[in-house]
Amino acid sequence: MTQPSAPYVIGIDTDAATLREADHLLEALAAELDLPEGVFGCTHLVRDGRPRVALSLAAEREPVLRTARDRLTAQGYEVRDGAPDEVGRAVLYPGAGALTGTLTLAELLARSAIDRVTVLGTPGEPDPDMRLVTREHVRPQWQNGRLVLSAMPAAGGTLVPFEDPDPTPCCADH
Template identity: 70%
Template sequence: MTGLALTVDPGLPDLRAADRLLHTLAAELALPEGTFGCTHLLREGRPRVAVSLTLPAEGALRDQLATRGYDVTDGLPDTVGRAVLYPGVEALTGTLTVAELLARSAIDRVAVLGAPDGPDPDTRLVTRDHVRPQWRHGELVLSAMPATGGTLVPFEVPDPTPCCADH
């Protein structure tokens, strides 16, 4: 994608905080159509989550982020970001077929855990209103897993139980 790619590393502790930040930035900055907002796990130094924003064209985003107190660097921290904001994400609610999911969004393909081939386009996918594909080799890929009734669900659950939550 051409345009502008920026990384913000506010030292976030987890993916949920990064998702919230991306949604806040999208609302406050009126990001243009075609924007991708991704999370990135940073392991050097203290492990943390950074966010990146990739816009289809240059703009004033760098200045807007700096005005809000964020340290901004050019480019992406890696090529495997987990997409939270992307074209069509708002249309991925309820239950859709794989074909509908691909037609409505920027997702390039669906990979089913444990299956060598992609799913049939008519396979139903229960989105749980939480669809987080990841960049793999230049493609936006949603990892899914089999669920009841021959359906699929995204691998990432919307409200994960923290490790050791019952202790």
Template identity: 70%
Template sequence: MTSYALTVDTGVRDLRAADHLLHTLAAELDLPDGVFGCTHLVRGDRPRVALSFTLPSEPLLRTALDRLTALEYDVSPGVPDACGRAVIYPGVTALTGTLTIAELLARSAIERVTVLGTAGQPASGTRLVTRDHVRPQWQDDDGALVLTAMPAVGGTLVPFEVPDPTPCCADH
């Protein structure tokens, strides 16, 4: 299947704001199921978080491009890098509560799960407590959408990324 992608540079500087804006823009564009919405860290003189959408058709791409440009966002073709962090993807809304690895893989576009500090993949019956915040990343070595998890209480796993991280230097 051919896909069509665009990058939106909004100047957002943190992931939580970028996630929120990605959801807002997807709703405003009335994007169908099957769309991927990702965040990408942009380093350099002006660090920020760029957004990307991968869409299933050229007409949808043109419509999104026109509407985002009308909102005065800096929009360019393609994605900024191959390692985007997926926020919107097929099946994301079904990843709530506690699921087995098999259920997570069957319900979503996520292709595999890795666990920090271990070799190989977890068993299909291993339980994952999603915390309703599952942010897999595209792997540039093989193009797979991969969720990184870490061990948790009672032999379960949790996604590596926490839903409400403590800001750096919060205690200063």
């Protein structure tokens, strides 16, 4: 699957300082706006004079985003046409809720909008029968119009998504 074919995308500027904060905000907004299953919701790192994490929503039908735009603007968010960049990190995407527990890569690809899985440090495509321990935190990124999950080897010959759901803050023990 590739990014939604219709170009209905809005960007939402936020004051979120971390990916975790942006994830929670995106999930709360999606619930509040009652967004349908097929909507993509992504986070985007903004590195200007005010570093933060922006959001984007993409849908195949314009009325879904028109309503979201109106409600978000009324709440004080700055909303504009288009995503902040082309490499958003997907939090909301078709099938995301079905990616729990341990799945084969073939199951992951069949159940979700994810197009491809890459494994850090290995060339080529991974075996579709490899098992991925999702940790209930699967955050693929857009790469050249395709949704790609980066994974890494883990214990017992399994894989885990590269992004840790509970990262240790830098210098936590200092």
